[in-house]
Amino acid sequence: MSSLATPASPSAFSLSGHRALITGASGGLGAHFAKVLAQAGADIVIAARRKEKLDEQAEAIAAQYGQEVMAVSMDVTQSMSVQSAFATISESGRPCDIIINNSGVAHNSWMVDMDEAEWAKVMDTNVTGVWRVASAAANALKTAHKPGSIINIASVLASNTALCAGGYATSKAAVAHMTRSLAVELTRSRIRVNAIAPGYFLSDINRDYLESDAGEKMRRRVPMQRFGDYHELDGALLLLASDAGSYMTGTTITVDGGHGIMPVA
Numbered sequence: 289m290s291s292l293a294t295p296a297s298p299s300a301f302s303l304s305g306h307r308a309l310i311t312g313a314s315g316g317l318g319a320h321f322a323k324v325l326a327q328a329g330a331d332i333v334i335a336a337r338r339k340e341k342l343d344e345q346a347e348a349i350a351a352q353y354g355q356e357v358m359a360v361s362m363d364v365t366q367s368m369s370v371q372s373a374f375a376t377i378s379e380s381g382r383p384c385d386i387i388i389n390n391s392g393v394a395h396n397s398w399m400v401d402m403d404e405a406e407w408a409k410v411m412d413t414n415v416t417g418v419w420r421v422a423s424a425a426a427n428a429l430k431t432a433h434k435p436g437s438i439i440n441i442a443s444v445l446a447s448n449t450a451l452c453a454g455g456y457a458t459s460k461a462a463v464a465h466m467t468r469s470l471a472v473e474l475t476r477s478r479i480r481v482n483a484i485a486p487g488y489f490l491s492d493i494n495r496d497y498l499e500s501d502a503g504e505k506m507r508r509r510v511p512m513q514r515f516g517d518y519h520e521l522d523g524a525l526l527l528l529a530s531d532a533g534s535y536m537t538g539t540t541i542t543v544d545g546g547h548g549i550m551p552v553a
Contacts, residue, residue: 300530300531300532301328301526301527301530301531301532302328302329302530303325303328303329303330303386303526303529303530304329304330305329306329306330306331306385306386306529307330307331307332307333307382307383307384307385307386308322308325308330308331308332308333308384308385308386308387308388308529309333309334309335309377309384309386309387309388309425310322310325310332310333310334310335310388310390311335311336311362311364311387311388311389311390311391311421312335312336312364312390312391312392313334313335313336313342313345313390314334314336314337314338314341314342314345315341315492316491316492317390317441317486317489317491317518317521318334318336318388318390318391319334319345320518320521321388321390321521321525322334322345322349322357323349323352323353324522324525324526325386325388325525325526325529326349326352326353326355326357327353328526328529328530329355330355330386330529331355331356331357331358332346332349332355332356332357332358333357333358333359333360333377333384334346334349334357334358334359334360335359335360335361335362335373336361336362336391337361337362337363339359339360339361342359342360342361343359345359346358346359358377358380360373360376360377361373362421364391364413364417364418364420364421365409365412365413365416365417367420370417370420370421370424371424374424374425374428377428378428382432383425383428383429383431383432383434383436384425384428384436385429385434385435385436385437386436386437386439386529387421387422387425387436387437387438387439388439388441388525388529389418389421389422389438389439389440389441390441391413391417391418391421392413392414392417392441392459393409393410393413393414394410394453394456394494395409395410395453395455395456396452396453396497397452397455398451398452398454399454399455399458402455406455407455410455410456410459411455411458411459411462414456414459414460414462414463415459415462415463415466418440418463418466419466422438422440422466422470422481425438426438426470426474426477426479429477429479430477430479434478435477435478435479435480436478436479436480437479437480437481437482437528437529437533438470438474438479438480438481438482439482439483439484439525439528439529440463440464440466440467440481440482440483440484441463441483441484441486442460442463442464442467442483442484442485442540443456443457443460443463443485443486444485444486444487444488444542444544444547444548445457445460445461446460446461446463446464446485446540447461447464447485447542447548448547448548460485463483464483464485464540467481467482467483467538467540468538471537471538472538475537480528480533480534480536480537481537481538482528482533482536482537482538482539482540482541483539483540483541484521484524484525484528484540484541484543485540485541485542485543485544485548486516486521486543486544487510487515487516487542487543487544487545487547487548488506488507488510488515488516488544488547489515489516489517489518489520489521490515490516490517498515509547509550510544510545510546510547510550511545511546511547511549511550512545512546514545515545516543516544516545520543521543524541524543527541528541
């Protein structure tokens with residue numbers, strides 16, 4: 289049988305021997321992603337602005353999964369902070385060949401009512417910050433002559449609109465297009481670039497909204513009639529991070545319970 293016809297074995301999803309960087313890992317999805325990747329066998333580097341909280345998480349993940357875990361301070365809105373974090377990672381012995389570009393901020397206002405400072409914060413974090421990390425990661429991998437996988441976290445709003453979230457939706461649309469553009473640039477360097485576009489997942493950041501009357505109306509618009517659980521992103525994450533997704537680049541996987549395909553009438 290041709291090797292092209294051989295289905296992927298479970299070992300194709302193993303991340304043993306890999307090292308993964310997760311940004312925005314002080315809590316929420318970032319912290320969850322770090323645990324999932326550690327459980328799959330990857331050594332872990334978690335990054336966020338709050339180093340003290342990261343240190344606690346690093347100890348807990350290492351104790352639970354037995355992987356090497358490192359915590360680095362990184363503010364994706366500051367170029368020097370990103371470069372310093374990658375220098376620290378490099379000095380530790382090897383680059384990260386899996387990058388989960390997860391840092392992001394939301395907002396709750398009409399686009400025309402946003403002041404320039406609020407607009408700049410959303411764009412600098414969600415767009416320029418993603419570019420800063422992806423660029424630094426790609427250059428580190430090129431220097432080390434290693435292949436890699438960059439996974440940007442977009443949103444179902446990258447291809448849809450939502451009231452009072454136009455700036456956020458715009459930033460995530462930019463992330464989705466950036467993913468495709470980077471994929472074209474980096475394929476010859478054996479670096480894959482993909483994205484995950486989550487729908488609505490209950491978290492500390494959005495809990496107040498999703499548990500409000502407006503959130504209940506939102507829930508009823510999801511074909512599955514519920515919001516997502518973090519573990520329901522694990523399959524997409526592991527597929528894109530591992531050799532099981534070795535022929536995928538420039539792709540955005542939407543995980544939203546069918547929300548994005550809901551008919552308008």
